[in-house]
Amino acid sequence: MDKEYVGFAALPNQLHRKSVKKGFDFTLMVAGESGLGKSTLINSLFLTNLYEDRQVPEASARLTQTLTIERRGVEIEEGGIKVKLTLVDTPGFGDSVDCSDCWLPVVRFIEEQFEQYLRDESGLNRKNIQDSRVHCCLYFISPFGRGLRPLDVAFLRAVHEKVNIIPVIGKADALMPKETQALKQKIREQLKEEEINIYQFPDCDSDEDEDFKRQDAEMKESIPFAVVGSCEVVRDGTRPVRGRRYSWGTVEVENPHHCDFLNLRRMLVQTHLQDLKEVTHDLLYEGYRARCLQSLARPGARDRASRSKLSRQSATEIPLPMLPLADTEKLIREKDEELRRMQEMLEKMQAQMQQSQAQGEQSDAL
Amino acid sequence: MSKGLPETRTDTAMSELVPEPRPKPAVPMKPVSINSNLLGYIGIDTIIEQMRKKTMKTGFDFNIMVVGQSGLGKSTLVNTLFKSQVSRKASSWNREEKIPKTVEIKAIGHVIEEGGVKMKLTVIDTPGFGDQINNENCWEPIEKYINEQYEKFLKEEVNIARKKRIPDTRVHCCLYFISPTGHSLRPLDLEFMKHLSKVVNIIPVIAKADTMTLEEKSEFKQRVRKELEVNGIEFYPQKEFDEDLEDKTENDKIRQESMPFAVVGSDKEYQVNGKRVLGRKTPWGIIEVENLSHCEFALLRDFVIRTHLQDLKEVTHNIHYETYRAKRLNDNGGLPPGEGLLGTVLPPVPATPCPTAE
Numbered sequence: 001m002d003k004e005y006v007g008f009a010a011l012p013n014q015l016h017r018k019s020v021k022k023g024f025d026f027t028l029m030v031a032g033e034s035g036l037g038k039s040t041l042i043n044s045l046f047l048t049n050l051y052e053d054r055q056v057p058e059a060s061a062r063l064t065q066t067l068t069i070e071r072r073g074v075e076i077e078e079g080g081i082k083v084k085l086t087l088v089d090t091p092g093f094g095d096s097v098d099c100s101d102c103w104l105p106v107v108r109f110i111e112e113q114f115e116q117y118l119r120d121e122s123g124l125n126r127k128n129i130q131d132s133r134v135h136c137c138l139y140f141i142s143p144f145g146r147g148l149r150p151l152d153v154a155f156l157r158a159v160h161e162k163v164n165i166i167p168v169i170g171k172a173d174a175l176m177p178k179e180t181q182a183l184k185q186k187i188r189e190q191l192k193e194e195e196i197n198i199y200q201f202p203d204c205d206s207d208e209d210e211d212f213k214r215q216d217a218e219m220k221e222s223i224p225f226a227v228v229g230s231c232e233v234v235r236d237g238t239r240p241v242r243g244r245r246y247s248w249g250t251v252e253v254e255n256p257h258h259c260d261f262l263n264l265r266r267m268l269v270q271t272h273l274q275d276l277k278e279v280t281h282d283l284l285y286e287g288y289r290a291r292c293l294q295s296l297a298r299p300g301a302r303d304r305a306s307r308s309k310l311s312r313q314s315a316t317e318i319p320l321p322m323l324p325l326a327d328t329e330k331l332i333r334e335k336d337e338e339l340r341r342m343q344e345m346l347e348k349m350q351a352q353m354q355q356s357q358a359q360g361e362q363s364d365a366l
Numbered sequence: 367m368s369k370g371l372p373e374t375r376t377d378t379a380m381s382e383l384v385p386e387p388r389p390k391p392a393v394p395m396k397p398v399s400i401n402s403n404l405l406g407y408i409g410i411d412t413i414i415e416q417m418r419k420k421t422m423k424t425g426f427d428f429n430i431m432v433v434g435q436s437g438l439g440k441s442t443l444v445n446t447l448f449k450s451q452v453s454r455k456a457s458s459w460n461r462e463e464k465i466p467k468t469v470e471i472k473a474i475g476h477v478i479e480e481g482g483v484k485m486k487l488t489v490i491d492t493p494g495f496g497d498q499i500n501n502e503n504c505w506e507p508i509e510k511y512i513n514e515q516y517e518k519f520l521k522e523e524v525n526i527a528r529k530k531r532i533p534d535t536r537v538h539c540c541l542y543f544i545s546p547t548g549h550s551l552r553p554l555d556l557e558f559m560k561h562l563s564k565v566v567n568i569i570p571v572i573a574k575a576d577t578m579t580l581e582e583k584s585e586f587k588q589r590v591r592k593e594l595e596v597n598g599i600e601f602y603p604q605k606e607f608d609e610d611l612e613d614k615t616e617n618d619k620i621r622q623e624s625m626p627f628a629v630v631g632s633d634k635e636y637q638v639n640g641k642r643v644l645g646r647k648t649p650w651g652i653i654e655v656e657n658l659s660h661c662e663f664a665l666l667r668d669f670v671i672r673t674h675l676q677d678l679k680e681v682t683h684n685i686h687y688e689t690y691r692a693k694r695l696n697d698n699g700g701l702p703p704g705e706g707l708l709g710t711v712l713p714p715v716p717a718t719p720c721p722t723a724e
Contacts, residue, residue: 035547
């Protein structure tokens with residue numbers, strides 16, 4: 001017997017079509033000391049030549065250089081989908097003799113993007129909010145060290161609650177397989193010890209097949225990813241491959257036995273771009289927002305603000321930064337209305353689903 | 367001056383005519399003009415053999431210091447150089463070794479024997495160098511240690527009753543490990559070499575060079591050489607100490623083409639073409655440490671051990687030590703340190719301040 005069919009199962013397709021039309025924004029930060037192959041890896045990941053005209057200053061010039069934040073934008077189109085990729089670079093990080101507090105400009109930058117978004121979100125015209133928040137930070141760890149260095153730990157602790165961190169080991173062709181395993185193990189232990197929260201790739205659905213689950217588990221096990229980048233194509237025997245040619249052999253970037261480049265690309269670009277954005281918005285940004293509003297709150301209202309990060313009812317008495325009070329209250333009331341409407345709709349949909357299910361069962365029983 | 371070990375010559379029993387060979391003088395004597403009409407063979411060329419025998423009996427000291435960030439393969443390289451476990455590797459993945467908060471100086475001595483010649487090798491490790499967030503002045507403990515060894519030697523030298531053979535703990539050679547970033551030197555590298563190249567023989571090496579392709583290696587080396595030149599840093603072999611044209615040509619070639627040596631170290635052996643070789647095995651090939659088309663380890667080894675070992679010691683003694691000694695005597699008004707005239711005790715070496723702990 002035909003079940004009653006409402007038709008909102010087509011919702012995902014509609015969302016997909018909308019996002020394809022709108023295009024996709026993504027901001028990726030790359031951090032780590034110089035010389036770890038960051039630029040080469042980015043060029044390899046996105047098959048671009050973003051760093052063509054780059055000039056690396058000499059050591060004597062870098063003696064007094066302070067950390068700068070550089071942004072590069074590129075539009076990539078593939079399969080009809082447009083991605084506006086913004087790369088945030090941190091040249092000068094870890095370079096100086098004295099690197100104390102050299103991560104502060106980076107933290108400031110990330111928070112500024114949150115601040116901007118908070119202001120935009122609370123503004124009157126919210127149709128075209130530009131999302132410049134950093135969605136992901138690829139942090140490069142040196143393959144020459146014995147795990148995380150003091151500077152790595154300091155940086156990661158300063159940013160881990162503010163941005164999704166994906167740690168990678170750069171220039172991984174410096175390591176023999178056993179060394180790679182040992183280094184990864186050491187880094188994982190250190191991350192745990194220092195209580196640094198890196199981005200957690202979500203578990204795959206329970207209804208996926210065994211093969212997929214196994215692959216997924218393997219990929220998670222290989223974090224931090226040991227990567228090698230190259231934009232040069234070398235002819236190794238029969239076929240051309242992207243790699244690095246040495247006198248003793250050629251490292252193939254896309255060979256899973258040589259490095260984790262494919263894993264990184266799959267997990268970062270092919271499967272989790274959207275999740276990274278969502279976590280940035282739902283977890284990291286909300287955390288920032290809550291902290292920000294809390295710090296502005298009057299003493300009495302502080303408890304209510306801390307109760308639930310999604311609950312906005314408590315915001316009634318807390319002024320938003322930079323806006324006049326009257327407007328603020330109106331905005332907050334509008335938002336609350338919206339939230340309530342959305343909740344009602346969700347409940348209605350759930351009720352309908354349950355009803356149609358129950359009816360279906362009834363008719364089956366007959 | 368002869369470099370390295372002299373060749374073997376046959377014995378000649380002419381000892382009563384030849385004066386007892388004294389240890390090599392600090393300033394080489396001008397060669398006496400020989401009457402070319404002398405007939406027959408005198409046998410003064412056997413002095414080489416006599417010196418060799420003496421050296422074999424007494425053995426010799428060699429002190430090598432390694433400086434660089436942790437994980438650059440310093441200990442492995444030293445072990446590979448001297449084909450023995452002379453340097454305990456600071457890392458084992460299961461051991462809880464923490465990076466020291468300040469630079470430590472660890473000197474470990476070993477006696478190595480080869481072909482009847484005994485060498486008392488001391489490897490001076492400097493864990494903690496360049497590993498902190500703030501590395502300001504982290505070279506100071508190293509400079510202090512080097513000067514302390516000069517001071518020790520000076521004290522022995524000015525003694526009234528001197529030992530026959532003063533134990534030589536002075537640092538003859540300092541291997542500075544450059545990280546293979548592929549870009550250029552790091553500010554810390556420049557600072558270290560600027561401060562220490564006037565005090566000790568510095569031999570810069572590019573560590574873990576198996577991450578660079580041939581083009582990357584040669585570009586990096588060129589850039590490093592240029593940067594060192596621009597900053598007035600003279601690494602060993604220093605241009606100003608080339609004695610004759612022969613030295614100059616040989617050293618010029620090394621200075622301008624080979625150095626800094628791009629090295630790879632290993633203490634593991636693998637089978638390659640039926641031979642056991644020291645190397646690193648990766649999924650894309652085996653890197654052979656002693657294969658010149660793979661890395662320049664063999665060049666470094668030959669340079670430090672087989673050709674310039676004696677010269678390293680001599681430059682340390684004749685140049686660096688003498689500079690230190692002259693400065694010390696000048697500071698004390700031309701008097702040696704220790705008990706001066708009228709029984710006054712002269713001030714000790716001013717200690718260089720230690721870097722503050724993080």
